[in-house]
Amino acid sequence: MITDKVLMKGNEAFAEAAIRGGARLYFGYPITPQSEVPEYMSRELPKVGGAFVQAESELGAINMAYGAGAAGGTVFISSSSPGIALMQEGMSFLCSAEVPLLALNVSRGGPGIGGIQPGQADYYQVTRGGGNGDYRIPVFAPSNIQEAVDLLYEGTELAQKWQNPIMILADGMIAQMMEPVRLPEYKKVLTPDEIAAHRDWACTGFDDRGGAENRRVVKSLRMQPEKLEEHVEYLFEKYARAEKELCRYETENLEGAGVVFVAFGTTARITREAIEILAAQGIKAGLIRPISLWPFPNKAFDEIDYKTTKAVISAELSMGQMITDVQIALNGRLPAFLAHRTGGMVPTSPEVAARAKAVLEGLK
Amino acid sequence: MSTYKMFFAGSGGQGVLMMGQIVTYAAMLEGKEATFLPSYGPEMRGGTANCTVVVSDKPVSCPIIYEADIAVAMNLPSMDKFEPMLKKGGKLFYNKSLIERDQNRDDIDAYAIDIAGRAAALGNDKVANMVMLGEVVRNTGVVSIESVFHVFEKVFTGRKAALIPLNKQAFLGE
Numbered sequence: 001m002i003t004d005k006v007l008m009k010g011n012e013a014f015a016e017a018a019i020r021g022g023a024r025l026y027f028g029y030p031i032t033p034q035s036e037v038p039e040y041m042s043r044e045l046p047k048v049g050g051a052f053v054q055a056e057s058e059l060g061a062i063n064m065a066y067g068a069g070a071a072g073g074t075v076f077i078s079s080s081s082p083g084i085a086l087m088q089e090g091m092s093f094l095c096s097a098e099v100p101l102l103a104l105n106v107s108r109g110g111p112g113i114g115g116i117q118p119g120q121a122d123y124y125q126v127t128r129g130g131g132n133g134d135y136r137i138p139v140f141a142p143s144n145i146q147e148a149v150d151l152l153y154e155g156t157e158l159a160q161k162w163q164n165p166i167m168i169l170a171d172g173m174i175a176q177m178m179e180p181v182r183l184p185e186y187k188k189v190l191t192p193d194e195i196a197a198h199r200d201w202a203c204t205g206f207d208d209r210g211g212a213e214n215r216r217v218v219k220s221l222r223m224q225p226e227k228l229e230e231h232v233e234y235l236f237e238k239y240a241r242a243e244k245e246l247c248r249y250e251t252e253n254l255e256g257a258g259v260v261f262v263a264f265g266t267t268a269r270i271t272r273e274a275i276e277i278l279a280a281q282g283i284k285a286g287l288i289r290p291i292s293l294w295p296f297p298n299k300a301f302d303e304i305d306y307k308t309t310k311a312v313i314s315a316e317l318s319m320g321q322m323i324t325d326v327q328i329a330l331n332g333r334l335p336a337f338l339a340h341r342t343g344g345m346v347p348t349s350p351e352v353a354a355r356a357k358a359v360l361e362g363l364k
Numbered sequence: 365m366s367t368y369k370m371f372f373a374g375s376g377g378q379g380v381l382m383m384g385q386i387v388t389y390a391a392m393l394e395g396k397e398a399t400f401l402p403s404y405g406p407e408m409r410g411g412t413a414n415c416t417v418v419v420s421d422k423p424v425s426c427p428i429i430y431e432a433d434i435a436v437a438m439n440l441p442s443m444d445k446f447e448p449m450l451k452k453g454g455k456l457f458y459n460k461s462l463i464e465r466d467q468n469r470d471d472i473d474a475y476a477i478d479i480a481g482r483a484a485a486l487g488n489d490k491v492a493n494m495v496m497l498g499e500v501v502r503n504t505g506v507v508s509i510e511s512v513f514h515v516f517e518k519v520f521t522g523r524k525a526a527l528i529p530l531n532k533q534a535f536l537g538e
Binding site for chain 1: 385388389392397398399400401402404424425426427428430
């Protein structure tokens with residue numbers, strides 16, 4: 001049998017997807033469990049005319065990304081939790097200055113330098129923002145390598161379309177594992193002239209446009225409060241459109257379910273198996289899998305079968321962060337409970353199933 | 365519909381991850397769904413290494429497993445850890461060259477393989493893991509022998525292509 005799939009390690013597939021999606025500039029600093037991404041980029045980007053720079057730190061990397069993006073480059077960066085934390089100031093600046101960027105967080109256990117095993121405790125960091133001021137970053141959380149590849153491939157375009165950073169939140173598990181994956185075709189890459197023409201906000205040079213009135217300015221400083229308020233309100237009109245257009249999720253088995261899980265990324269895969277275990281015990285369980293974490297898929301919660309469902313369980317690799325959004329989405333319609341491990345520990349599917357049973361028992 | 369959940373475990377350098385990758389690759393070539401999940405961490409040469417492989421006719425929901433149909437133990441600590449995680453009726457393949465004890469359970473099928481002796485007889489101790497992989501594949505049918513040979517052709521290229529006959533020999537137990 002002939003297959004058009006290839007067997008790739010998550011990190012290498014992520015990097016290849018960004019290249020095929022058109023990313024030609026990468027700035028980064030090695031950190032487990034995503035160091036294969038910069039390694040791959042350092043080897044492969046020069047072959048397609050791109051540039052790889054190992055920055056002196058993540059702080060350097062995000063600011064290089066800011067500059068290269070402002071100049072119209074198609075930029076990709078990656079790091080892991082504490083490295084992404086160092087980049088938060090830059091994320092706020094890029095959002096204010098409307099600079100596109102595709103970013104990948106292969107998250108691990110925290111807080112602090114934490115550990116190197118998979119984690120999802122960056123949920124607040126990534127959905128609420130660790131930088132200052134009013135801003136939003138669309139975040140997508142893939143649960144297998146193919147989905148990660150597809151999101152990264154699309155991500156370069158989304159970043160340009162929304163003129164904002166786009167974050168892909170993976171975790172150590174899907175970054176380190178291997179799965180068959182179908183790689184998309186290489187996107188056409190813009191020439192410098194095409195960039196100057198199509199990205200008509202970017203600082204691509206001054207001479208040929210002539211006159212100070214035609215200059216392009218990329219900035220995040222606005223000293224007059226009236227102007228700053230006006231700018232932030234403009235940004236939030238954009239974010240309101242993004243909330244509608246970028247909301248993505250999957251639901252499974254909601255009709256007639258006694259209990260509904262909410263889980264993303266690796267945890268969604270464990271939960272799927274927990275649902276099979278529960279089914280074998282005569283308990284019908286459903287799943288809401290947010291793909292976009294911001295915008296959070298509130299409307300998925302309207303699909304819950306409120307005649308049969310007694311509880312909603314947020315399954316997370318954290319002490320309970322997404323559960324806040326689950327409660328907002330439920331708006332008091334059902335109680336929300338947590339099934340979790342943290343610090344790099346990953347629950348088994350029987351553990352998750354047992355938690356659901358205990359929750360249902362407790363409600364009787 | 366069938367799903368195989370497998371552990372491959374041993375010490376660093378014994379070719380444990382390679383075995384898991386070949387099975388995963390072969391499964392993909394057969395059009396099956398498969399996942400390969402290595403343990404990762406601050407390991408060193410000679411430290412422990414293990415991986416989890418799931419091969420299925422349907423999309424693999426979870427790459428993490430808590431019980432296995434097949435366990436491959438290349439050293440004693442691996443056998444101590446993974447023998448209890450086999451399902452009832454599961455298959456345990458262990459490295460008789462290094463492991464002095466027999467299996468503890470009587471509700472599993474155990475295969476004790478003298479991989480070092482057989483590799484030495486072929487004149488190359490590096491193919492010990494292929495001796496083991498051959499036993500696993502031929503006794504379980506998780507993937508076909510042809511698919512594994514197809515993988516050899518994809519993996520052993522250039523100068524390494526000369527190693528294909530030796531690896532096939534080790535694999536077939538000839």
